[in-house]
Amino acid sequence: MNNKPLILVVEDDAAVRSLMAVALDTQGYRYHLARNGAEALIEASTQQPAVMLLDLGLPDMEGVDIIRKVRTWTGMPVIVISARSEDADKVEALDAGADDYLTKPFSVDELLARLRVALRRVNAEASAGSESAVYENGILRIDYAAGCAYIADQEIHLTPIEYRLLCLLARNTGKVLTHNYILKEIWGSYTASDVGSLRVFMATLRKKLQTGGEQPYIQTHIGIGYRMLKQDGRQEDAP
Amino acid sequence: MSEHERILVCVSASPTNADVIRRAAALAGAMDAELIALYVEDTELYDEARARAVHDHLSLAERHGALLTTIYGDDPATAIAEYARVSGITKIVLGKSPEHKRLFAPKETLMSRLNELAPNVEIIIVPNQLTVDAEPLQLRRFFRKGRFSTVDLARAALILAICTGVGFLFTAIGLAITNVVLIYILGVLAVALVTTGPIYSLLSSFFSVLVFNFFFTEPYYSLRSSPDYFATFAVMFTAALLSSSLTSRIKAQSIQTANKAYQTEVLLTTSQLLQKADEKRAILEVVQQQLCRLLEHSVLCYDSDLDAPTLCAIEQDGGFGGIDLEAERKAAQWVRQNGKHAGRTTRVFPEARCLYMAVRSERTVWAVIGIRADNAPPIDEFRKNLMISILDECALAVEKDHMTREKQRIEENARQESLRANLLRSISHDLRTPLTSISGNAAILVENQGQLGDESLKRLYTSIYDDAIWLNGLVENLLTITRTENGAMKLNLQTELVADTVEEALRHIDRDAARRHIAADLPEEMLLARMDAGLIVQVLVNLLNNAVKYTPEGARITVGIRRKDGMALIWVADDGQGVPPGDESRVFDMFYTGVKRSPDSRRGIGLGLALCKSIVQAHGGEIGVENVRPHGAKFWFTLPIVEVEGYEQ
Known part of the structure; x- marks a missing residue:
C-alpha cells in the first residue's frame, strides 16, 4: 500500500501534463490528472488530494475562480502554475488563497522542491495542531508567549513591527504572502508610503535573521511578496 | 468659365438693400456660386438707426448663406474694388442708387467708379422696387444724427x-x-x-x-x-x-483708429496664445477665454464629440446657471452637422439660450462655440467681425494641430512598421538556430538509443537544455517589446528595494555565468526606487547575460548600487574587452550586435540593450556604458530614488 500523498495535477496541455506525471512518478508520488476546471473541482472534492498543482490558463474556467471555490471547503496547499509572466496574475491567485506559484518554463527540480515545501506545511499543521506556543524552524525560535525571538538561543532585538512581521511569516511558513496581504495584516489600512516602509522593515528583519552562509529565512519574491522558508539543515528549497 | 464664381453683394443701410441681398442670394444659388456680403464701414458718426439697418441686412445675408466681411474705408468704391481684386470676386451686385452721398463727396456714382476701378468684375445692378422717399437729404441726416x-x-x-x-x-x-x-x-x-x-x-x-x-x-x-x-x-x-x-x-x-488698434491687439494676443497652445483642448480653451473677454458674454465650447461642454462663465450675463445644457445640446448638434450658425438670434433653434457657431475649416467642424445671447446686449457688428476672425483663426490652428498629429502618427506608424519588419526578420533567424540545434540533438538521441557514450549523451542533453533556456530569454524580451505600444511602456510601478532586484536578477542569469566570478557590491544604505520590478530585473538580467556573453571564462563581473545625485546608480562591470571605442551610444540601438562576427554566429539579435534603454527611460532614468581600466566595460543605469517616510526603528 502506497502511503505517499496524493497530488492533483490540473493542466490542459498534454505535454506539460505528461512531464509532470513523469516527474511525480520518479519521486513515487501518487497523482490524479485533470484536464480542465470542471474535472479539477470533481477530483478535488472527491479524492481529497494533499496538494493541488493548478495551471492558471484553463480552457473552461479562470484558475482564480477554482482557487476561490476550493478554498470554501479545504485549506490544502495550492501551487499555481502560470505561463504568463505578468506578476498581477500571480498576485491575484495568491490573494485568492494560493500558497505558491511557478512560472513556465519551470525546471522539474523546482517543481519538486515547491511540492516538498507544501507537503511539509501540511504535515506540520497536522502534527502541531492549530497554534503552538513556541515556533521552531532550524535555529530560529519564536516564543509567542514571551514575545521573543531567538537565533541559536541568542535573543534577537526586534521592533514591535518587525516582531509582528516575523510572527505573520512564521505562522504561514512555506506560503508566499503578497505585499497587500502583509500590509493589511500589519498596518490595517495602508498608504503608498507604507509600501516603501514594508520593503525597509523586511530588509532589516532579514539582516537580523541572517546568521551566516546558510539559506535566508525570508525569501523575497520581487513584485509579489515574501515567504518564510522551512529550514531543516538540507537546502532544497532554492528556486 | 471653369473657375468658381464668387459673388459679392454690398450691404448698406438703405431700405432697398434687403431686396438686393435676396436677389444676390438667388443669383448665387442659381450659379452655385459663393456669396460674400461686404459692408464698407466709413467714418460717419455712429447712428443707431443706421447701425440697426446694417445689422439686419448682414444677418439677412448670413441667413442666405453669405460669408460676412467688413472692411473700413471712406471711399466705398475703392474699398470694394480693392476687396474684389484681392479675393477674386467675379461679380458684384449693387442696388440701383448708391445709398448716400457725403456732403462733399465726389459726385460720380458708385457704379461708374467701380466700373473704372475694377474693370474685370461684372457689375450687376438690381433696380429699385420699393419706392423710397427721395434719398434722405444730407441735411436731414445732419439734424437727425x-x-x-x-x-x-x-x-x-x-x-x-x-x-x-x-x-x-x-x-x-x-x-x-x-x-x-x-x-x-x-x-x-x-x-x-x-x-x-x-x-x-x-x-x-x-x-x-x-x-x-x-x-x-x-x-x-x-x-x-x-x-x-x-x-x-x-x-x-x-x-x-x-x-x-x-x-x-x-x-x-480717431475713434475708428482706436477700434482698429483694439481689434489688431485682440487678434494679435489671440494668435500669440494660439501659437503657445499645442493641443486641440488648449486651443479651444484659449479661444473660449478670448471670446469671453472680448464679448463679455459667457461662452461654452463643445468639442467635436459633443461631450460635456467646457464652460467659461462671467458674471455680467449670469453665467450658465439655470440653463438646461441638455436641451441646448440639440442646437450644438445641428451646428456640428451643418457647420452653420444656430441658436438665439438665428432662425434655427431660436429658442436656445445661446448663439452657436461652428469652428470649421473646409470640410470639418472641429468644435462648436456657444455664446450666451439671451440676456445681454446684442453683439455689435465690430465685435461680431472680430469674433468671426477669431473663430477662423481657431479653426486654422486646430486644423494645423490635427494635421501635425496626423503626420506624426503616420511617421510613427511607418517607423513601427519597419521596426517590426526588422524584428521579425531577425527573430525568425535567431529562433531557427537554437530550434535546429534542439530538434537535431533530440533526433540523434532518438535514433541512436544505446549507442552513445555517457559523455556524448550529457553533451547532447546539455545543449538541448541550454538552447531551450536561451529561447526562453528571447521570448521574455519579445513579450516585453509587445508591452511597448507606440513607444509608451505600460509600467506597473511599485516601491522596491533596489538591492532586491539585483538579488533576483542574479538568480535568473545563464548557466554560463557559473564559470565567471560574479560579485555584488551593495551599499549599507537601503535605496528604494519606484519601478516595475519585473522589467528592472530584466534589465539587470540582460546586462549580466551580456557581460557573461562577451567575456571569457574566469572573468570577473561586478554588479553594484550607489546613491548618486539623488538617483540610484546601478552598474554591471566586467573585465572583458570592453565596447569598441566610438560605439558607446550605438550599443543601445536595436539590432546592434557588437563587433563583426561570422554570419552564422548566434546568440543575440541586438534586442537586449535596446530594450534596457527603453525600459530605463520609461522609468525616468538614464542608461550608458563606459570602458574601464585596464580593460572591460561598465554598463550603468539610474532610477529615481524614493525616500521613505514614516519609517521608524
Missing part, C-alpha cells in the same frame, strides 16, 4: 460768448476787423471739437455770422449791414462750416 444736448448747447454758447469778448478786446485795441472773423472761425472749430454731432457746428457757424454782424459791422447793434459785408458773411460761414466738418471727420477717424 445729433440729439440736442443742453450741455453741448451751453458749451457752444459759451465759446461763442468768449469769441465775442475777444472780438471786443481786439476792436478796443484797434486791430483790424478781419482778426475778429478769424476768432469766430476758430470758435466754430472749438465747438466741433468739444461737442458731438454736426448740428452744433452748423448752429455756431450760423450764429457767429449773426453775432459778428450784430456787434462788429456798421451799423453796430443791428442786423442790418452794408452790402460790403455780405461777401464776408458768406466766406465766414463757409469757412466755419467746412473746418468744423473736417474736425468731426478727424474725430470719427
Whole structure:
C-alpha cells in the first residue's frame, strides 16, 4: 500500500501534463490528472488530494475562480502554475488563497522542491495542531508567549513591527504572502508610503535573521511578496 | 468659365438693400456660386438707426448663406474694388442708387467708379422696387444724427460768448476787423471739437455770422449791414462750416483708429496664445477665454464629440446657471452637422439660450462655440467681425494641430512598421538556430538509443537544455517589446528595494555565468526606487547575460548600487574587452550586435540593450556604458530614488 500523498495535477496541455506525471512518478508520488476546471473541482472534492498543482490558463474556467471555490471547503496547499509572466496574475491567485506559484518554463527540480515545501506545511499543521506556543524552524525560535525571538538561543532585538512581521511569516511558513496581504495584516489600512516602509522593515528583519552562509529565512519574491522558508539543515528549497 | 464664381453683394443701410441681398442670394444659388456680403464701414458718426439697418441686412445675408466681411474705408468704391481684386470676386451686385452721398463727396456714382476701378468684375445692378422717399437729404441726416444736448448747447454758447469778448478786446485795441472773423472761425472749430454731432457746428457757424454782424459791422447793434459785408458773411460761414466738418471727420477717424488698434491687439494676443497652445483642448480653451473677454458674454465650447461642454462663465450675463445644457445640446448638434450658425438670434433653434457657431475649416467642424445671447446686449457688428476672425483663426490652428498629429502618427506608424519588419526578420533567424540545434540533438538521441557514450549523451542533453533556456530569454524580451505600444511602456510601478532586484536578477542569469566570478557590491544604505520590478530585473538580467556573453571564462563581473545625485546608480562591470571605442551610444540601438562576427554566429539579435534603454527611460532614468581600466566595460543605469517616510526603528 502506497502511503505517499496524493497530488492533483490540473493542466490542459498534454505535454506539460505528461512531464509532470513523469516527474511525480520518479519521486513515487501518487497523482490524479485533470484536464480542465470542471474535472479539477470533481477530483478535488472527491479524492481529497494533499496538494493541488493548478495551471492558471484553463480552457473552461479562470484558475482564480477554482482557487476561490476550493478554498470554501479545504485549506490544502495550492501551487499555481502560470505561463504568463505578468506578476498581477500571480498576485491575484495568491490573494485568492494560493500558497505558491511557478512560472513556465519551470525546471522539474523546482517543481519538486515547491511540492516538498507544501507537503511539509501540511504535515506540520497536522502534527502541531492549530497554534503552538513556541515556533521552531532550524535555529530560529519564536516564543509567542514571551514575545521573543531567538537565533541559536541568542535573543534577537526586534521592533514591535518587525516582531509582528516575523510572527505573520512564521505562522504561514512555506506560503508566499503578497505585499497587500502583509500590509493589511500589519498596518490595517495602508498608504503608498507604507509600501516603501514594508520593503525597509523586511530588509532589516532579514539582516537580523541572517546568521551566516546558510539559506535566508525570508525569501523575497520581487513584485509579489515574501515567504518564510522551512529550514531543516538540507537546502532544497532554492528556486 | 471653369473657375468658381464668387459673388459679392454690398450691404448698406438703405431700405432697398434687403431686396438686393435676396436677389444676390438667388443669383448665387442659381450659379452655385459663393456669396460674400461686404459692408464698407466709413467714418460717419455712429447712428443707431443706421447701425440697426446694417445689422439686419448682414444677418439677412448670413441667413442666405453669405460669408460676412467688413472692411473700413471712406471711399466705398475703392474699398470694394480693392476687396474684389484681392479675393477674386467675379461679380458684384449693387442696388440701383448708391445709398448716400457725403456732403462733399465726389459726385460720380458708385457704379461708374467701380466700373473704372475694377474693370474685370461684372457689375450687376438690381433696380429699385420699393419706392423710397427721395434719398434722405444730407441735411436731414445732419439734424437727425445729433440729439440736442443742453450741455453741448451751453458749451457752444459759451465759446461763442468768449469769441465775442475777444472780438471786443481786439476792436478796443484797434486791430483790424478781419482778426475778429478769424476768432469766430476758430470758435466754430472749438465747438466741433468739444461737442458731438454736426448740428452744433452748423448752429455756431450760423450764429457767429449773426453775432459778428450784430456787434462788429456798421451799423453796430443791428442786423442790418452794408452790402460790403455780405461777401464776408458768406466766406465766414463757409469757412466755419467746412473746418468744423473736417474736425468731426478727424474725430470719427480717431475713434475708428482706436477700434482698429483694439481689434489688431485682440487678434494679435489671440494668435500669440494660439501659437503657445499645442493641443486641440488648449486651443479651444484659449479661444473660449478670448471670446469671453472680448464679448463679455459667457461662452461654452463643445468639442467635436459633443461631450460635456467646457464652460467659461462671467458674471455680467449670469453665467450658465439655470440653463438646461441638455436641451441646448440639440442646437450644438445641428451646428456640428451643418457647420452653420444656430441658436438665439438665428432662425434655427431660436429658442436656445445661446448663439452657436461652428469652428470649421473646409470640410470639418472641429468644435462648436456657444455664446450666451439671451440676456445681454446684442453683439455689435465690430465685435461680431472680430469674433468671426477669431473663430477662423481657431479653426486654422486646430486644423494645423490635427494635421501635425496626423503626420506624426503616420511617421510613427511607418517607423513601427519597419521596426517590426526588422524584428521579425531577425527573430525568425535567431529562433531557427537554437530550434535546429534542439530538434537535431533530440533526433540523434532518438535514433541512436544505446549507442552513445555517457559523455556524448550529457553533451547532447546539455545543449538541448541550454538552447531551450536561451529561447526562453528571447521570448521574455519579445513579450516585453509587445508591452511597448507606440513607444509608451505600460509600467506597473511599485516601491522596491533596489538591492532586491539585483538579488533576483542574479538568480535568473545563464548557466554560463557559473564559470565567471560574479560579485555584488551593495551599499549599507537601503535605496528604494519606484519601478516595475519585473522589467528592472530584466534589465539587470540582460546586462549580466551580456557581460557573461562577451567575456571569457574566469572573468570577473561586478554588479553594484550607489546613491548618486539623488538617483540610484546601478552598474554591471566586467573585465572583458570592453565596447569598441566610438560605439558607446550605438550599443543601445536595436539590432546592434557588437563587433563583426561570422554570419552564422548566434546568440543575440541586438534586442537586449535596446530594450534596457527603453525600459530605463520609461522609468525616468538614464542608461550608458563606459570602458574601464585596464580593460572591460561598465554598463550603468539610474532610477529615481524614493525616500521613505514614516519609517521608524
